Amino acid sequence: MADIFENDVNNYQKKKIGITTFKKSLAKFIADTNEGKPIIFIIDELDRCRPNYAVSILEQIKHFFSVPNIVFVLSIDKKQLGNAIRGVYGSDRINSDEYLRRFIDVEYSIPKPPNDLFYKYLIDKLNFDEFFQSPERSKYRELIDDKERFLNTCKLLFNNSEVVLRQQERILILSRLSLRTYTFNNYVYPSVYLVLIFIKTLKDEFYHKIVNKKLSFTDLQNELFDLLSDSVTDRNRREIMFIEVYFLMFYNNYKYEHHEKRELYERGESFDDKDKKLLIHSMFGKEYDPEFLSTISHIERANYNSSSFSLEHIIRKIDLLDTLKA
Structure with a gap:
């Protein structure tokens, strides 16, 4: 049991070091090649994807791409994505708005047309x-x-x-x-x-x-x-x-x-x-x-x-x- 635990800890540390190295390399690449301008990714209709996949995308954006000069624009139906989040975690008691604030810094709502x-x-x-x-x-x-x-x-x-x-x-x-x-x-x-x-x-x-x-x-x-x-x-x-x-x-x-x-x-x-x-x-x-x-x-x-x-x-x-x- 001690060996298994030690292996898990070592793997976690390797992954953590790998993510940190990746983010530093990505930040340097953007700074060197994009003249200081941000790179913008637009993800449309994430709420229409399979719930597990949608949540996985959000997690990966947070963990891998939270570096300077990378901006993600998410075009979503917030209510539907909230339903997907509650479904993935198997609980209607999850506050999906609070959960999404971990990933979304600025939020704009497009008004419904007449x-x-x-x-x-x-x-x-x-x-x-x-x-x-x-x-x-x-x-x-x-x-x-x-x-x-x-x-x-x-x-x-x-x-x-x-x-x-x-x-x-x-x-x-x-x-x-x-x-x-x-x-x-x-x-x-x-x-x-x-x-x-x-x-x-x-x-x-x-x-x-x-x-x-x-x-x-x-x-x-x-x-x-x-x-x-x-x-x-x-x-x-x-x-x-x-x-x-x-x-x-x-x-x-x-x-x-x-x-x-x-x-x-x-x-x-x-x-x-x-x-x-x-x-x-x-x-x-x-x-x-x-x-x-x-x-x-x-x-x-x-x-x-x-x-x-x-x-x-x-x-x-x-x-x-x-x-x-x-």
């Missing part, structure tokens, strides 16, 4: 206008408003939620890639299209229930309401109700064969809404049924294609990359 700034920047950067505003697509009057609907849905999804910037970027990149599989005269139904990609990206279980036709109408409405309820205002409720109705119609066409399709209402003797009886209530509650029925009627009158359009068309487009990966 809610509508980042997604508008991405829409411009990813050149959505190439599709939505193309001369060929502009020839079809019923498709002219698609970009406006797309922007309104972005506002709905991103303005009143906790969707982080990386998630917004992922959603819009997938949206843009999928649009490349559409021809210029294809119906997109931007609100349904974008909400479905939103679900695929952030609510994987919900998405697979849709794809596998596992939801009843009520289940679908409940899941949609949970997803969108934080964004509901008196001004946009009708807009969200349009999304609800489109989802119900397109899911109905997707889940059932033509002769098995479920009706959303019973027709009376006339085509007037007063002679129609709803067979399903709005996800907002029974008191909104008149508005719900008028929304259904408006969509049926304004867009004949909606009666036969299926969610399958959109699912195939947005799952294209999954197929290529497989």
